[in-house]
Amino acid sequence: xxxxxxxxxxxxxxxxxxxxxxxxxxxxxxxxxxxxxxxxxxxxxxxxxxxxxxxxxxxxxxxxxxxxxxxxxxxxxxxxxxxxxxxxxxxxxxxxxxxxxxxxxxxxxxxxxxxxxxxxxxxxxxxxxxxxxxxxxxxxxxxxxxxxxxxxxxxxxxxxxxxxxxxxxxxxxxxxxxxxxxxxxxxxxxxxxxxxxxxxxxxxxxxxxxxxxxxxxxxxxxxxxxxxxxxxxxxxxxxxxxxxxxxxxxxxxxxxxxxxxxxxxxxxxxxxxxxxxxxxxxxxxxxx
Numbered sequence: 001x002x003x004x005x006x007x008x009x010x011x012x013x014x015x016x017x018x019x020x021x022x023x024x025x026x027x028x029x030x031x032x033x034x035x036x037x038x039x040x041x042x043x044x045x046x047x048x049x050x051x052x053x054x055x056x057x058x059x060x061x062x063x064x065x066x067x068x069x070x071x072x073x074x075x076x077x078x079x080x081x082x083x084x085x086x087x088x089x090x091x092x093x094x095x096x097x098x099x100x101x102x103x104x105x106x107x108x109x110x111x112x113x114x115x116x117x118x119x120x121x122x123x124x125x126x127x128x129x130x131x132x133x134x135x136x137x138x139x140x141x142x143x144x145x146x147x148x149x150x151x152x153x154x155x156x157x158x159x160x161x162x163x164x165x166x167x168x169x170x171x172x173x174x175x176x177x178x179x180x181x182x183x184x185x186x187x188x189x190x191x192x193x194x195x196x197x198x199x200x201x202x203x204x205x206x207x208x209x210x211x212x213x214x215x216x217x218x219x220x221x222x223x224x225x226x227x228x229x230x231x232x233x234x235x236x237x238x239x240x241x242x243x244x245x246x247x248x249x250x251x252x253x254x255x256x257x258x259x260x261x262x263x264x265x266x267x268x269x270x271x272x273x274x275x276x277x278x279x280x281x282x283x284x285x286x287x288x
Contacts, residue, residue: 014217021202027192028072038214058159067218073142080141085135
């Protein structure tokens with residue numbers, strides 16, 4: 001749990017740094033590529049290449065999902081939504097985490113669909129008077145990012161549980177970044193523009209995001225995921241929302257419709273409480 005708490009605090013600033021200084025000013029594909037390249041170079045010297053092929057391939061697949069595809073969705077969402085909206089809409093990630101973990105263990109309960117529908121209602125409340133095509137597209141893009149993020153971290157947790165490698169995780173994590181790099185490099189090459197950073201501040205933010213948020217952050221988060229149960233992992237995914245909102249609203253003083261944001265956010269958080277109650281009920285029934 002300490003790993004997850006530390007990374008939550010680390011990532012709380014990333015939302016606003018991207019939304020305030022990079023989104024719309026620096027090509028999103030280049031931003032994603034540069035972050036993952038720096039993270040790959042950070043862990044490359046520690047890699048131990050003699051690993052079971054399925055474990056190595058699985059780690060690369062997790063990186064491709066959790067970091068590669070997720071970032072491609074994530075950066076695009078900032079072009080369609082405000083930072084608070086992006087944060088609020090990440091609230092569905094814990095639902096995906098618990099659902100995917102159950103599916104991988106051959107369990108399924110349709111009650112999770114109720115919490116997802118309630119979360120969509122909360123999203124509707126936030127912008128009821130201003131629904132636009134960009135808004136709905138942005139909501140869908142964020143859900144793509146959420147799903148990829150959930151698939152990657154749950155997949156990593158399950159891989160470590162099944163293989164129980166004797167090698168320390170920092171010797172394996174380079175595969176994770178190589179998988180992500182295999183996605184974002186061709187995406188940047190094909191879809192990227194010439195909007196590179198033009199100021200030292202923008203370059204500095206990319207450096208921080210690459211080494212700190214992406215490099216150390218994802219390693220510590222995934223390592224922490226292997227040390228807690230799926231329920232705790234889901235809850236900590238949700239902790240990113242209030243932490244990121246507080247940073248954005250109080251440090252950057254961004255304008256927001258606070259009453260509507262609070263109401264919509266409350267409905268979204270209620271979906272998680274129902275989800276957690278459902279999980280606890282299942283555990284109780286299993287133990288009786």
